[in-house]
Amino acid sequence: MSGLKVLALCGSLRAKSTNKALVEYAIANAPEGMQIELADLSELPFYNADLPAKPAAVERLLAQFAKADALLLACPEYNYSIAPALKNALDWVSREPNNELMAGKVAAIMGSGGGMGTSRAQYHLRQVCVFLDLHLVNKPEVFCNAFANTFDAEGKLTDERVQSLIVQQLGALQELALRFKN
């Protein structure tokens, strides 16, 4: 497939986020024909149906979703579940008519956290994605332990096993997109 546009969302807003580092590795190692762009969620307000107009940060995110063929969701685990920044972004986008900016798109999930590699949060996110009508890559799953010399002093992903999983997962995302296109 040529030109698969992937929008990445990261549920951690901190500058040295290990989840962001997974996305940065994915961006640098995307297969030929795939472009990955990381959305900026830092200015998104909490979803509130009473707001008189969509905030500019929401409009920017919606425009990025409109251009994207696929999603890459970097999912930290907060208290055994999805980090609010990620859920809030999905909630905003889901309010477009008929969920038209997500329904039917393909997506992959990765995450970096404690020893369970954010698996508990990722499975919650998978449940959310059912309602969003996203088609998820099932395997490989990318569960990264952030606290096992997985990142170097600059915060770059150095763990070869996780690096390999990310490359395999991007390949699977590309393949899934191709299948849904036909």
Ligand SMILES: Cc1cc2nc3c(=O)[nH]c(=O)nc-3n(C[C@H](O)[C@H](O)[C@H](O)COP(=O)(O)O)c2cc1C
């Ligand atoms: C509010 C909060 C709750 C957390 N709960 C969990 C948890 O349930 N499981 C886990 O593995 N790590 C948990 N952590 C630790 C995070 O996994 C860790 O801070 C991780 O580095 C966050 O991702 P980041 O590096 O992308 O910011 C929690 C962190 C915070 C701030």
